[in-house]
Amino acid sequence: MLDLGFVRGNLELVEKKLRDRGADPAALLGDFPRIDRWRRAKITEQETLLARRNRITDEVSALKRTGKDASALIGEVGAIKLELENLQRTVAEAEDSLRGILSLIPNLTREEVPAGRDESANVEVKRWGTIPSFDFPPRPHWELGEKLGILDLERAAKISGARFAVYWGDGARLERALISFMLDQHTREHGYTEVLPPFMVNSKSLFGTGNLPKFGEDLFRCVDPEGFEPGQYRDNDHWLIPTAEVPVTNLYRDETLDEARLPISLTAYTPCFRSEAGSYGKDVRGIIRQHQFQKVELVKFTCPEDSDLEHEKLTRDAEAILETLQLPYRRMLLCTGDTGFSSAKTYDLEVWLPGQSLYREISSCSNFEAFQARRANIRYKSKAGKPAFVHTLNGSGLAVGRTWLAILENCQQADGTVRVPEALVPYMGGQRSIAPRAGV
């Protein structure tokens, strides 16, 4: 959420930034300036009346204590009351509209973010690794997984539905190995503290990270059938998390952190649940796009001056995982139109998938600046200074399912086996290769 006063004072800038994202400023801002002026005028009226009422009640109080008659004054307040009720309603309505407008306005992208409508305008910042060459046609992971007997999409469809996966044997172990490996590297080498949060959160948490109210359709909600109201939600509804970003960022919701503690770097493994509404027909093959996938997430809380630097570091921490696994990747700076709602600047890491001959997103690292902190009310305070909003950042470190399939495709051998990357061997109990698995 943007700051009300900031929007008031920088209307033209906000409009320009919305256009940069491909949004329609008129539709998003609506009557903002008029409602804002109206609200402040009404607050002034209301508070003048309240002040008058408070003075009169003080006098009533004084009279009563000395045993005198106060009925004339009490009558006077009666007249104020009705007017006050109307004003209170008017102010509340104006505040609701303003909050409604502000909660749907995306973050302002930074100057260095390239202008553009969609992913075709994203800018490649760097490339790492050598694209492997094969003396046989490399296969996509869904073929490899099936042949090896470690990936079972048919039975997943039977027990759960489309866009779910069952991992067997070494496939299940590889997923588990990746989770441990990533968490270990982030905690031991990159200075993160591991957290294991709940996989369900309440509505306020989703508002804090910017998923609600706008993106409720992308989420799974657990709610008793009686309470189900389409398009509406209640504070104490439970939702399956779409990413660990939500519970972890909200750990410090409504808290004021001591500046000396910053930056705080947390890493968390969680499953992630996404309804994938609106993605029908996209990525139907394999396990690129699932309703449930595993992810190791990186989250930082910093003071405003440090968030740029920490964004670079966090992105490097995610890249380090790919490098340790020897997976070729490139780093993209997302353009204005492709940058997420809450983000001011986002790097995507894309891993090379030889089975499909393309780069595919495996991590997304964003600086949200104070956008989430304002929504979630996360502040910091130095010894001398006043409390101010922190900057929040996060990135995948990495999407485990996509790392799993990237290993299958990049490390596949002519004989149909898959070589286990050196760094994972200890996590696979010394096993160096994944071979076809006997009968299911």
Place this chain on the structure above:
RNA sequence: GGAGAGGUGGCAGAGCCCGGUUGAAUGCACCUGACUCGAAAUCAGGCAUAGUCGAAAGGCUAUCGGGGGUUCGAAUCCCUCCCUCUCCGCCA
């Protein structure tokens, strides 16, 4: 799931029965100053957040878990939701 107790400022903890100089006693922590070579101790002062008006100084308003109600007036009375604790039951 049943029964009970409770949620007050950074923390601890009064006030609630009996509504009115209580934005909130007191203690601790913290900041500034005095004393000291320095520190401790002691003394003096300061110490919430947000909104709004104002060029500023400063004023006003709101906030005692959230929301609503009663009242001239609510931390205090009523309703409701959330959360915490204790006991019982159930359970990985």
